[in-house]
Amino acid sequence: MDMERFKNSTVKIDNEEKMAGEALFTADIPLKDFLYVRQIRSSIPCGKIKEVILPELPEDYYYVDASDIVKENVVNIIFSDWPVFADGHVKYYGETIGLLIGKNKAKLIELEKQVKITYEEETPVFDYVNSEIHKEFKKGDLSSVIKDADLVLEETFETGYQEQAYLETQAMIMWLDGEKITIKASMQCPFYIKKAVVRTLGCNEEDVRVIQPAVGGAFGGKEHYPSMMAAQLATAIHKIRRPLKMIFDRSEDIINTTKRHPSKSTYTGYVKDGKLVGVKARVRLNGGAYKGCSGVVLSRALIAVVDCYNIPNLDITGDVYITNTMPSAAFRGFGSPQTIFAFEMFIEHVAKKLGVDPIEFKIAHFAKQGDITAVNGKFHDKIILPELVEKAFEMSDFKRKYEEYKKPGCLRGIGMSAFLHGCGFTGSGESTIINAQVKLTKDENDIVHLYTSQVDFGQGNRTTLKKIVSDTLGIPESQVTHEPPDTDHTLSTGPTAASRTIIIVGFLCEKAAKNLKNIWKSGVYQEIIEPYVGPSYITWDEDLMKGDAYPGYAWGVNIIEVSYDPITYQIKVEGVWSTYDVGHAIDDRIVCGQADGGIAQAIGYGYMENMEMKDGKFMQKTLSDYIVPTCEDLPMMETALIDNLFAYGASGAKGCGELTFVGGAPALAHAIEMAIKKNIYKIPLTPEYIMEVVENGKD
Amino acid sequence: MAKINFIVNHQPIELDINPSTRLLDVLRDYLGFKGVKEGCGEGACGACSVLVDGEAYNSCLTPVANVAGKEVITIDEFNKTPQYRIIADAFAEMGGSQCGFCTPGMIINTYVLLKKNPFPSEEEIRFALSGNICRCTGYNAIVKAVMVASENGRNIVW
Ligand code: FES
Numbered sequence: 031m032d033m034e035r036f037k038n039s040t041v042k043i044d045n046e047e048k049m050a051g052e053a054l055f056t057a058d059i060p061l062k063d064f065l066y067v068r069q070i071r072s073s074i075p076c077g078k079i080k081e082v083i084l085p086e087l088p089e090d091y092y093y094v095d096a097s098d099i100v101k102e103n104v105v106n107i108i109f110s111d112w113p114v115f116a117d118g119h120v121k122y123y124g125e126t127i128g129l130l131i132g133k134n135k136a137k138l139i140e141l142e143k144q145v146k147i148t149y150e151e152e153t154p155v156f157d158y159v160n161s162e163i164h165k166e167f168k169k170g171d172l173s174s175v176i177k178d179a180d181l182v183l184e185e186t187f188e189t190g191y192q193e194q195a196y197l198e199t200q201a202m203i204m205w206l207d208g209e210k211i212t213i214k215a216s217m218q219c220p221f222y223i224k225k226a227v228v229r230t231l232g233c234n235e236e237d238v239r240v241i242q243p244a245v246g247g248a249f250g251g252k253e254h255y256p257s258m259m260a261a262q263l264a265t266a267i268h269k270i271r272r273p274l275k276m277i278f279d280r281s282e283d284i285i286n287t288t289k290r291h292p293s294k295s296t297y298t299g300y301v302k303d304g305k306l307v308g309v310k311a312r313v314r315l316n317g318g319a320y321k322g323c324s325g326v327v328l329s330r331a332l333i334a335v336v337d338c339y340n341i342p343n344l345d346i347t348g349d350v351y352i353t354n355t356m357p358s359a360a361f362r363g364f365g366s367p368q369t370i371f372a373f374e375m376f377i378e379h380v381a382k383k384l385g386v387d388p389i390e391f392k393i394a395h396f397a398k399q400g401d402i403t404a405v406n407g408k409f410h411d412k413i414i415l416p417e418l419v420e421k422a423f424e425m426s427d428f429k430r431k432y433e434e435y436k437k438p439g440c441l442r443g444i445g446m447s448a449f450l451h452g453c454g455f456t457g458s459g460e461s462t463i464i465n466a467q468v469k470l471t472k473d474e475n476d477i478v479h480l481y482t483s484q485v486d487f488g489q490g491n492r493t494t495l496k497k498i499v500s501d502t503l504g505i506p507e508s509q510v511t512h513e514p515p516d517t518d519h520t521l522s523t524g525p526t527a528a529s530r531t532i533i534i535v536g537f538l539c540e541k542a543a544k545n546l547k548n549i550w551k552s553g554v555y556q557e558i559i560e561p562y563v564g565p566s567y568i569t570w571d572e573d574l575m576k577g578d579a580y581p582g583y584a585w586g587v588n589i590i591e592v593s594y595d596p597i598t599y600q601i602k603v604e605g606v607w608s609t610y611d612v613g614h615a616i617d618d619r620i621v622c623g624q625a626d627g628g629i630a631q632a633i634g635y636g637y638m639e640n641m642e643m644k645d646g647k648f649m650q651k652t653l654s655d656y657i658v659p660t661c662e663d664l665p666m667m668e669t670a671l672i673d674n675l676f677a678y679g680a681s682g683a684k685g686c687g688e689l690t691f692v693g694g695a696p697a698l699a700h701a702i703e704m705a706i707k708k709n710i711y712k713i714p715l716t717p718e719y720i721m722e723v724v725e726n727g728k729d
Numbered sequence: 730m731a732k733i734n735f736i737v738n739h740q741p742i743e744l745d746i747n748p749s750t751r752l753l754d755v756l757r758d759y760l761g762f763k764g765v766k767e768g769c770g771e772g773a774c775g776a777c778s779v780l781v782d783g784e785a786y787n788s789c790l791t792p793v794a795n796v797a798g799k800e801v802i803t804i805d806e807f808n809k810t811p812q813y814r815i816i817a818d819a820f821a822e823m824g825g826s827q828c829g830f831c832t833p834g835m836i837i838n839t840y841v842l843l844k845k846n847p848f849p850s851e852e853e854i855r856f857a858l859s860g861n862i863c864r865c866t867g868y869n870a871i872v873k874a875v876m877v878a879s880e881n882g883r884n885i886v887w
């Protein structure tokens with residue numbers, strides 16, 4: 031059956047070297063005469079730094095801090111407020127104050143313990159009190175439905191931190207090639223790293239080169255943090271001019287890198303004549319100590335505020351709260367998993383309150399082609415949610431199980447979530463901010479070379495993009511190369527984020543290949559530079575949060591079945607079925623791999639991955655106490671893809687990486703609600719929380 | 730410091746070394762076998778798995794003194810065997826490797842499983858690989874790959 035399923039698949043370019051252990055990840059790359067680098071970090075959540083007392087440093091050991099900044103003490107992230115080194119003031123536990131650098135790792139660790147930092151402590155803030163980013167918008171006229179609503183329901187939902195837990199920790203090496211700063215790192219966005227170095231040093235673009243080695247997973251966690259590492263190492267290399275290596279061990283990585291934003295959102299729903307006609311929502315995200323990319327995460331959370339449902343009247347506000355904690359940043363889904371969880375739970379609770387079937391109630395509210403989106407744009411393209419639901423029902427035997435498990439005393443549950451994911455950067459960002467440009471050349475031997483800045487950290491995009499080119503040109507895949515990005519050889523096709531690689535860059539690759547095909551002349555060098563031009567009907571106003579938020583949407587349905595042990599309050603996942611509309615899968619095996627991995631992470635988010643914060647410190651520090659799913663926690667999962675071609679995608683392809691994550695936690699939570707016969711308002715669903723709900727919760 | 734003798738990838742090795750040095754560091758930093766990966770450094774992820782006298786060991790938890798007199802095989806050498814080929818082809822066919830960081834460890838543990846139990850059930854596969862974390866695949870394709878390897882290797886001596 032799988033051979034059938036994978037009929038359009040090719041073996042990934044980097045598969046063999048990775049399996050054989052021959053691919054070089056950052057820590058594997060030989061580097062001559064280098065020094066190890068370790069961060070010296072704040073041991074309090076908030077306060078003034080009074081003094082840093084260093085032990086005597088042996089010869090060839092160095093300390094670098096804010097006083098060594100060459101040009102600007104800021105890391106270039108969307109909103110640049112995060113300093114490279116804390117300058118006089120720390121705002122979160124673990125903030126980098128300086129770097130200790132030297133030849134021997136053990137010696138460095140010993141020296142690090144002798145560094146004494148004195149502080150004047152200030153009262154930290156950990157709660158949702160200081161909003162520093164606020165957005166709001168309305169759709170329809172909520173006041174018109176408030177007065178004669180038949181039913182009003184208000185509920186609050188919470189979601190926790192989530193650690194990316196990519197298997198390769200953050201790692202970077204940097205050396206001088208002549209005068210050129212050269213960087214290899216575990217990363218997602220080579221051009222982000224380059225910009226961060228240029229900005230902090232005030233040097234020229236040509237002075238920095240970033241090359242991507244093999245990358246062991248990222249999931250958003252290597253979108254911004256490597257820019258921080260690069261800015262720190264660049265400051266150090268400017269001073270000491272020696273090759274540098276900074277590799278995090280697992281605990282450093284868990285404690286010191288960005289995670290998914292925790293959230294707390296309050297929804298009020300208004301029902302008239304059996305329909306949910308209005309929703310008021312207050313979405314709150316914990317942004318941590320610096321804003322960074324949180325504003326954009328908030329936008330995505332708000333655009334997904336009522337998920338894939340069409341609710342005619344909305345009054346929505348969203349805030350990012352600044353707290354004295356590790357800044358939150360990108361993680362697969364980028365804000366939407368939080369609101370999709372909340373709304374999926376909410377709409378089913380409304381249905382239960384009305385005494386109607388939650389599944390039918392949801393289906394009756396599905397958005398359709400031509401409907402107005404939450405942010406007053408339009409769903410321009412065909413929406414095939416009903417087909418996705420029908421297929422998922424059939425795969426999982428949903429209806430029979432649903433009726434059976436509902437019965438009192440049954441310790442099983444089955445739940446369904448439906449969802450959408452906007453592909454690409456928000457609004458017109460792709461054409462106005464990113465301006466991706468694909469370079470495609472053909473040499474005298476008629477070998478075609480594709481250059482993009484997309485990083486393959488496991489998603490298979492190096493293979494998929496190459497395949498788009500060879501398929502379009504009608505030549506064998508072996509006649510096309512697509513090497514990992516090197517900023518000296520590729521133009522920027524933008525970051526590897528936001529499920530934009532296939533929908534945006536893939537589309538560009540197809541266009542470039544079509545153009546090359548038109549001018550193809552055997553035996554001569556030819557070159558195509560293809561800039562992105564998106565759908566012209568896309569208009570977006572970020573300040574007003576109004577318009578077409580994305581070039582296109584991908585859609586999905588998840589069904590999860592669980593069993594529940596009332597003695598231990600433990601959950602076991604018994605079945606997982608998913609259907610997706612990703613437009614068209616260029617490579618089924620790769621897309622199904624994303625589907626499996628995405629929902630596995632979402633199941634972890636839903637009930638296993640518990641990251642607690644106490645006095646500004648993460649309580650979980652290792653992979654033994656931050657538990658991610660192992661293969662014993664998951665059953666065999668089934669995925670089906672239904673084509674729904676997108677006019678602005680290569681062969682109709684849209685995005686898929688994040689889509690496969692966003693619906694998992696609510697599908698799981700619905701199933702658990704059914705098994706425990708109580709409502710759920712929070713994830714992760716730890717046994718402790720389930721116990722509390724079972725003992726005291728609402729039916 | 731102590732003298733420790735053992736065999737790595739068929740080469741006799743003699744080291745004058747602190748006996749509590751992690752086997753992982755010896756293999757990667759002293760001997761240059763970079764196919765052995767460090768994912769957690771505390772026995773939780775299996776990325777550092779190597780064969781010690783035919784058994785899978787987490788090299789991050791193994792002091793080098795514990796392998797004195799023993800034979801260590803890492804993925805860097807195992808990848809030349811016909812057993813590797815069968816497993817790797819099955820991983821490629823099913824999509825069992827995404828970022829690839831867990832894969833050498835997965836392959837080592839798959840081999841040890843199939844050697845002991847050439848036709849494992851799904852449950853036995855999940856149990857055998859439960860010490861190996863993969864954050865990319867959701868394990869679906871890995872479990873299927875082990876089944877395919879078992880099937881394709883039915884005529885070989887594991
Ligand atoms: S590195 Fe050894 S088990 Fe994770």
Ligand code: FES
Pocket residue numbers: 197246247488825826827828829830831832862863864865866
């Ligand atoms: S393939 Fe990335 S961790 Fe397994």
